Amino acid sequence: MRRLEVDVRHKSFAAASGGRLDVIGSLAFSLGNGEVGALVGPSGCGKTTLLRIIAGLDRDYDGSVTLPDHGRLGVVFQEPRLLPWRTLEQNVRLAAPDASDEALTALFRALGLDAHRQLFPGELSLGLARRAALARAFAVEPELLLLDEPFVSLDDTLAMRLRDELAELVTRRPVTTLLVTHNVDEAIGLADRLFFLSASPARVIAEVPVARPREKRTAEELAALRAEIARKLGQA
Amino acid sequence: MAIRLVSFALLIAAWYAGAQFAGDARVLPGPWAVALMMADEARSGTLAFNLGATLSRVAIAFALAMLIGSAIGWAMGRYRTADRFGDPWLIVLLNLPALVIIVLAYIWAGLTETAAIIAVALNKLPIAAVTVREGARALDRGLDDMAQVFRMNALTRMRHVVLPQLAPYLAAAARSGLSLVWKIVLIVELLGRPNGVGFEIGTAFQLFDVTKILTYALAFTAVMLVIETFLVQPVERHVARWRPKAA
Ligand SMILES: Nc1ncnc2c1ncn2[C@@H]1O[C@H](COP(=O)(O)OP(=O)(O)OP(=O)(O)O)[C@@H](O)[C@H]1O
């Protein structure tokens, strides 16, 4: 059973200067139940636009998107998008009113946010704010998780830690996940299936499945994957 | 605080000097004469009665204008159709002199309490609407998307997403509104009410009783000052508590 089916045939925006800007060409892919997919593509190719379509925030497109049934949605936007007038903890609780205290405490601990629960977003560093956005998306226990470049502009060590954290969270509680990234290594480290997008108007130029579960992937396998990806992208 | 006190003392001193210079208590009575009359009026209960009448008119008209004006402003900032529809009405109301609205209200609805309050509210309402409309236009789309994705209900959205963004605009509307409303309430009372600060000042005007005029004007200003310090400012501080403190 496929849990997420995306088939966008065309998406364009009205340009302010008149005329229309084609952003997405013909773009189709699907993800199985509990699978983690990664979308990799150049800046401006329409990844955020695609996530907005999948999240139901933009209905002005040709094509169709099928989501998991009655699926709760967790989204990490490209910017943290916290409510500046609510504390970190309130931000999470407002999005996930049903989350139990124990679940939240565990989540805050896992993301290193324990000491910052009562701070307002204006008092958080960007890294902390991004983690808060991750916490909020996990707290709703989503059926579908959408992540828009969640680790960009964090230092390498922190980004690596958070990647591990994400891997562990989706392993502990499998959730169909779509991760947007520029970073091929991040994609092959986390995802079960990679989709490479062309420049705008975006389409899928290569799909690469990663067979081994992510905890068992060895350095040699990752290197081989990288070579395969380079070859496929060279052909495309 | 010390600077405020000095400034206040200077004002009283200037008043005293001015009264000495005028030399005629009927033109400009000194602070002492006004204080005495204030004590007299307070003892007889008329001061409290009139202040109370005016204050309740201010409160009701202010609340009505803020509530309805903000709702209209929010809708106009949010929905283009509402904006197109409401804009001519706002322009008419904004440019209609307060006096015209008051006189028409009294002619059409009689010299009643309802007419008085509606007239005051109508004067304030368009200003609240225009201010809040600016705020609604500046609402953050990103936060809206966030609220939708996480399926927040209408009440949560209003309370935690929309209202905090409108708060500075609501505060601006309230602040300018309060001083406008009480000034207009005095005119409404002068023209067609049998009590209140405006009515007392109207009678005093006919008798050229400057002491009484000053007594009521100062008493009511003091009441508004108390409201400003103990109600408006604490509320503003509470609403702005999340903002990083200025250095
Ligand atoms: N609301 C909009 N109106 C008009 N054009 C838009 C709008 N939103 C996005 N675009 C255009 O669509 C294209 C794709 O934008 P999008 O944000 O989806 O890119 P992206 O792949 O997420 O880029 P990045 O990796 O830099 O975040 C860009 O050319 C952008 O200018």
Ligand SMILES: [Mg+2]
């Ligand atoms: Mg983007």
